[in-house]
Amino acid sequence: MKDINLLNYLSKNDIDIPNGINVSVVSLPSQINKSLEINKAKEENRHANMKFTFSDPNYSGLGDKFDWAESCIIVSYSYISENNSNLGFSPGRGSIAKFAKEDYYVPLKEFVNLIKEHFKKENLRTEEFIDNPKHYDRLFFEQSGLGWQGKSTMMLSPGKGPWQLIGNIYVEKKFDVEVKKDYSCGSCNLCQISCPTGALDDDFILDSNKCISYWLQSPDIIPHDMREKIGNRFYGCDECLISCPPGQGGIKNFNTDTSVDLNQILNSESQELVELYNWFYIPKRNGDYLKRNAIIALANNPSSDTREVLISLLKSQSELVRFYTIWGLWKIGEFEIVSQYLDIKNEKSEMILQEYQRLNEMIYSNK
């Protein structure tokens, strides 16, 4: 049977490609396997104990997952065309990385479902993966001709750069394949220079232990130096994307403020925050982790009422909130006030007592 061009096939079957969606395909079996690299990241502890694809690298990194699959369709969604910059650095405001400003997985999932439904009617098997721990979504991107892996580890496309989310659909049908193009970053290293933490110091390798995007979704205690580097980021980090030249053509408006009001976040109920930002990865679906992020961002970018806001948080029922608030007051130079509002003698939380002690010693040793 003759192979078929995927785009012609979709059009013949009345499947329109929406704005921002890019599609391509690879033929299977592919012999592509990224298990070795994912295992290596895990062995070298560059994965910072994350689970995701690191739970079972031998499966997540495997390209040829299903013996019935003849192709894998790669779908990406370029979210930059519908979004603006998050460079809102006015006092008291925090930033959300562009990929999370809205649930941009929705348009990607809708298109993937459309394709799935079509093949179902044709009695052909499919299996899709979008941000699923069982599959490394970047697996076939280069082979499909859509672009290349940059030194930031992001998959980039000409004219679109890194501003895209990726999904894969295995399908029981053969298509013509794109010839892999010879793209590369060349001598550019702007993402490495722009990364605030040095997480990209080795070409094409990310050390998640140093990645702000990782820490803002980690349940672990964020180290003091990392809290400072987080700056006013509330969720995600875009520094290695903003600096990337192939992605700059699509940025329409750098001046639009799409930042969040950190006070408002800190005045909300934790459960409300989980609902409001339901597409975020929030550890244990506990909104206190978003308050943690907001306290750090606010202390790094305070407004005139930050001191009062933080003082009121010392009475919070949440151990996590009280813990980070102590640091927040220390960061804005108001540590001495903590003992007036926090009942240190009766404080039961060991982690709060230790934090108080550590910050106290840091002030003492600086005097």
Ligand code: B12
């Ligand atoms: C875990 C995870 C994270 C972790 C770790 C990221 C990472 N780079 O591994 C954290 C929390 C830090 C993270 C952050 C972000 N993430 Co994330 N994340 C994932 C997830 C769930 C798994 C990624 C994974 O398996 N990594 C394993 C490591 C080993 O892979 P890797 O870093 O790509 O490493 C490769 C290279 O090092 C390469 N390599 C090694 N040597 C060499 C040499 C050469 C020459 C070359 C070319 C390559 C090369 O080999 C490795 C394997 O291929 C995927 C979704 C999924 N299920 O796949 C999304 C995913 C990677 N994330 C995504 C996004 C959007 C982000 C953020 C931009 C969000 C933000 N704005 O804050 C940042 C970007 C940070 C960055 N620079 O990567 C998108 C990326 C889309 C794209 N265009 O590439 C994905 C694919 C989700 C999706 N479905 O769209 N993420």
Ligand code: SF4
């Ligand atoms: S997301 Fe931020 S911290 Fe992480 S590698 Fe990119 S620039 Fe560095």
Ligand code: SF4
């Ligand atoms: S900033 Fe430069 S080196 Fe980094 S991913 Fe983009 S093109 Fe490649």
